[in-house]
Amino acid sequence: MNFLARFGAYALSGCLPVALVLSTDGPPRTGPGGHFSPAGFPNLLLRSHEGKEVRFYDDLLKGKVVVLHFFYTRCDGVCPQTVENLLEVQRILGERVGRDVFLHSISLKPDEDPPERLAAYAKEVGAGPGWLFLTGEVDVVERLRRGLGFVDPDPEVDKDKSQHVGMVLFGNEARQSWVACPGGSSPALMAEQILWMVPEPEERAGGGGPTDPDRTPILPGGKTK
């Protein structure tokens, strides 16, 4: 990946060149536009609630099935419900979280949410292993937010953090397969959507999807609410 191509990407996305400094050459990045291409993500630097430095692509996405959303700890809007739902997802998926599935919650207010505060938050809500709360430079978080499409087309709405996009993104990086659902969606359905992303040996050997009303939940303990 040459410098010009990368520069073009940042110029087009309207981001400050500072993002360049923070990124390193990771996988191919194809996003000349504002949104990332699933074929290439920038390897931006973030810091986890455990105090570790992590690279967005190498450490968080590469070869993984991930659940990713943006939040902030003091949010009194959509975040509490989303986090509560993700806790339920964590309960449903059990030990698969941290093994087959990784949860990433990225703070939209990195200045308010240093790693220590995120650590306290993670403990307070009861997040388990395999669930990272992340912060970083303001520009880095902004680039990730835009690149992953958590943007409102109305610039005024987009500026207002209380109206931030409450979607949760599920994806399988290797398959370039991504899908999003509202954070307020049913946790059982979210868990099912997440498992669509997880490779299975017997994967889809049998046809058919859920066929209501006689459908058997595919998740042990999954609520079919």
Added chain:
Amino acid sequence: MVSKRKGESFRRSKKGLAPGAADGLGRRDLLKMGLLATGGYLVARKGTSSPLILVRRRDDFPPSPPTTPWAVALPMQQVAQNVALNPAPAEFPVQGEAPRAPHQKWSQFLPQKTYELVAAETTHVFHPDLPAPSTVWSFNGMIPGPLIKANYGEPIVVRFRNSLPTVAQHVGPGRPEISIHLHNGHTASESDGNPADFYATPFFKDNHYPNVLAGFASTHQPNGDPNEALSSLWYHDHRFDFTAPNVYKGLAGMYSLFDNLDTGNELTGLQLPSGAFDVPLFFADKLFQANGQVFFDTFNFDGLLGDKDTVNGKIQPYFNVARRKYRFRMLNGGPSRFYEFFLSNGLPFIHISNDGNLLPAPITKESLRISVAERIDAIVDFSNCSIGEEIILQNRLEQENGRGPTGHLLDPDEAREVLKFVVTSDADDFSEVPATLRTLPTINPNGAAATRTWRFERTNGQWAINGKFFNPNEIRATPKLNTSEIWILKNNSGGWSHPIHIHLEEFRVQKINNQDPQGTLVSRKDVIELGPNTEVKLFMQFRDWLGKYPMHCHNTVHEDHQMMLRWDVIP
């Protein structure tokens, strides 16, 4: 050189729709070329010399490679052929069929014709200027899929076979699991292509289309109400969460249905233009990568706009027409663009059908507005044109993102040019524009058993109906079989437009913003363009079939982000 390129394209195609890394700068170069080469497109209309600004206006994506307008003839959609199915379809699922409930009223409507449509990964040339054929998901190798021609009183089965790559093999947007919906069909639930009833390769499902008039088992036994006849339908994938990419990749086609008024023969019945002069037009806008592969943005939750307008699978085709009347069956195949079509020479459209339902009488209009998934049948009379005359079908509706139209019409010289008609010959014309078409069915809104109100909302970038998101297990309404209801749809979602589609039966608009419907809204419809701050009151009927059906926004990106709900017709 050529073979090397093909190899490259093949390698990329294995990676699905995502643009390859190496495209970055080349695409920008192409962008500039594209801007120079494809004048008349929205990208060029602001008149600025900075491609960067233009790109950002267009949802932050670089434009598709340049393509020469009017270089390709409009393809006629190929008609599906009746074939024997083995094993023969049956009431209960047969060997190889995905799980489903038994076909309702099977013995009453034994299929007289059977078809097989195979969904598979194939290649398609959208335009010869693109550097390589595009990898698509098609039915029987065609974009759009084969045109099914059906007749009332002639039940059929369409075997939709999934021969796409397996989920494990597939890389990129979309998901190779399908559930095919016949849009506008008065179809039993188990053949309706429910969003949750998807199946993977190598399974198939036999969708039973009895081609029977609504009311046949209720208000108008035994044959149904002839005033409920449908004419221009389409079929498409409905797999929930992945409908937008799956349909964008090509899993859709059209379906024309005839009866003793709309006969498909211009010598009989209403004498509407027929045969070669009855032309289905499938409109779909797309983005292409520099390597010619279609591009779908999975990190966009609002709606996708393409910079290339395709008609019947070709970018900006031309169509040689004769000096006579034509019937165009126009379908907006999505995913998110709305159209308002004009003819460049001011020729009018004679609007005869809304969402596949003939109007009580033709209405002559200067322009046709079509939101996503809507269909309009219109007659255009070229008989007074001169030989050699060229007429452009223009879309003058300004739209900048998934929010919907801005509310402004573009000037003719800024319009998106979609299709060119070239008047080349004379031809006999036995067709008529009848003074009346199909009488509207008699309805009794005062007899409605219930009134339900549905608010289409957006908070924190999330699409909701009455504050809730789609869940295939949650039944949000249970109308009783053979009853009618009033459904009120409200859009307070802050300036967004939602084309709302309700399965099973056509609705009738009773009020729009507390006013009586006018013009072409006095009709049967199955999609309503629910504009910002709009409220519509609909009369709904739930006749003849039991089971689950959805209501959803047909901006398929909103739909995939759960602006959908399930309702069930119960005994």
